[in-house]
Amino acid sequence: CAGASRREVASLVAEAIFNAALSETLVLGPLVLACAALLASLHWRMGTAVGAHVAEALVLRFVQLYAERRVKPCINAALLLAHLYNLRVVHCALVYDLVRQMVAGMGTGSELEVEVLHALLRSVGGELRKDDPAALKEIVLEIGRAAAEAGGALAVAARGGPLENTELASRAVAGGEEGEASVRMQVLLQLVLDLKNNKQKARGGRDLADETIARVRRKMLGGAQGNGGNPKKRRDGAGGAAETSAEVDAKVEQATLKASWADYVNAATNGRWWLVGSAWRAADSAAAEHSEDERVRGLAGVSAEDAQLLALARKQGMNTDARRSIFVAIMGADGHIDAAERLGRLKLAKGPAREVGRVLVECCAQEALFNPYYALLGARLCESSSDFAYTLQYTYWDQFKQLSGYSVRRISNLARLLAHLLGRGALPLAALKGVEWGAMHEQLVLLLQITLLSLCAEHDVRALSGALDKLVAAKSEGALAVVEGLHLFVGRQLQKAIDMRPAGEREAIVTKVQLLRARLEAASPLIGGGA
DSSP states (O other): OTTSOHHHHHHHHHHHHHHHHSOSSOOOHHHHHHHHHHHHHHHHHHOHHHHHHHHHHHHHHHHHHHHTTOHHHHHHHHHHHHHHHHTTSBOHHHHHHHHHHHHHGGGGOOSHHHHHHHHHHHHHHHHHHHHOHHHHHHHHHHHHHHHGGGOHHHHHHHTTOOOOSHHHHHHHHTOSTTOOOOHHHHHHHHHHHHHHTTOOOOOTTHHHHHHHHHHHHHHHHHHTTTSTTOGGGOOOSGGGOOOOHHHHHHHHHHHSBOOOHHHHHTHHHHOOTTSTTOOOOOTTOHHHHHHHHHHHHHHHTOOGGGTHHHHHHHHTTOOSHHHHHHHHHHHTOSSHHHHHHHHHHTOOOHHHHTHHHHHHHHHHHTSSSOOHHHHHHHHHHHHHOHHHHHHHHHHHHHHHHHGGGOOHHHHHHHHHHHHHHHHTTSSOGGGGGGOOTTSOOHHHHHHHHHHHHHHHHHSOHHHHHHHHHHHHHHOOHHHHHHHHHHHHHHHTHHHHHHHTSOHHHHHHHHHHHHHHHHHHHHHHHHHHHHO
């Protein structure tokens, strides 16, 4: 997957997990939980884009399986979604959307809906009751209305009447003219009544399953802080102080995906809100947007007078709470130091914190002319956090793969930002590992030409020599590829760009390029000899 984009890798991971977990013959509870834990770990450690892509793929796969009436795969898919909710990857609203669909389908006479409902409510019923008790009450009433078609006694039971014993329960379920009792419906009704009355009991090893889920959740949400949940090692906050439970809960809440079932189903037409630059707007979201704007304004510390920044954030495709708050913090700041402080006050979880680099690069790329403000802010953030420097490298690797569709203005802005970060030592030359030196198209050639010319014109070549020394010390295959690729590029493609510069600029640049070329010639055998 070295040459694949993050979206391609997420697609491969999702497909592999679906092939393993969505069995046609068995309900694979422990395996589904393990798969959910893997996805949750990727969501918290690699960024929300991975979790959002898998969530969309899972919803679409369930829609397909449900249309084909495949019982066991539907149950396994519902369990996977339930465990993703248990691990706080998706919001309870998504699970409730699925529950409502199954309740609406109970009148078809199929057992599929009953089994999916039982699997969902048995896995996450208690959590749903805690997160949104009003919605659970509504679900109980809907089940009562659906059950009324099967017999009056069942309807009474669904609304809270007792199912005293198995015989009475069987007669209640068999109250219709069809005459045959549904054991599955009986069990589902008893489960719903227990949820309604908060009298859930551990049956058939359920207590052990709950312990397993709780242990995995502690691992995942502790790992989201990057330290396995050990408060002594937490680096957030002034002086390395440990985070409070409320701060952790706030970060978890912000990173949880809040898209609805309809958002995922209609993503192909309405857009995918988790991608920077991708528009997304629900059909009737004006009231919700106003509420979100108020929340983001509070997160970023921006006054009401600067609310137009939120409109600009939407226009530029910042369509998650985290990205909008980052955008407002960056664009509403008085300078790069103020922006860095605003971003620090957001107290983002590790997943959403990775969005800072993507938003920064996207804002810089969309400017009409290159603005050094973004370079100064990027350099300051890289100096304060090695995690941010890694995120910025990955962001540029993704940009390298998409350059063929970019305008000259956007390529120029990206190149000059990269030149500044390399020149200041904020990013290592390893950031160029994502370049395919043997298959370069004209947009990639243009970006590298502008980057290297800006480096030579605006920065001391000795700074680049220091970066080369670090690359030589690594003595890796990737480092050798960067040095050899740069050496060939400087000797061929860069020389063409130099020849097109005005005579006055050419002399100063040529001297620095010659020094750079000599340093590259000296570095190549050092790496090759140690590989």
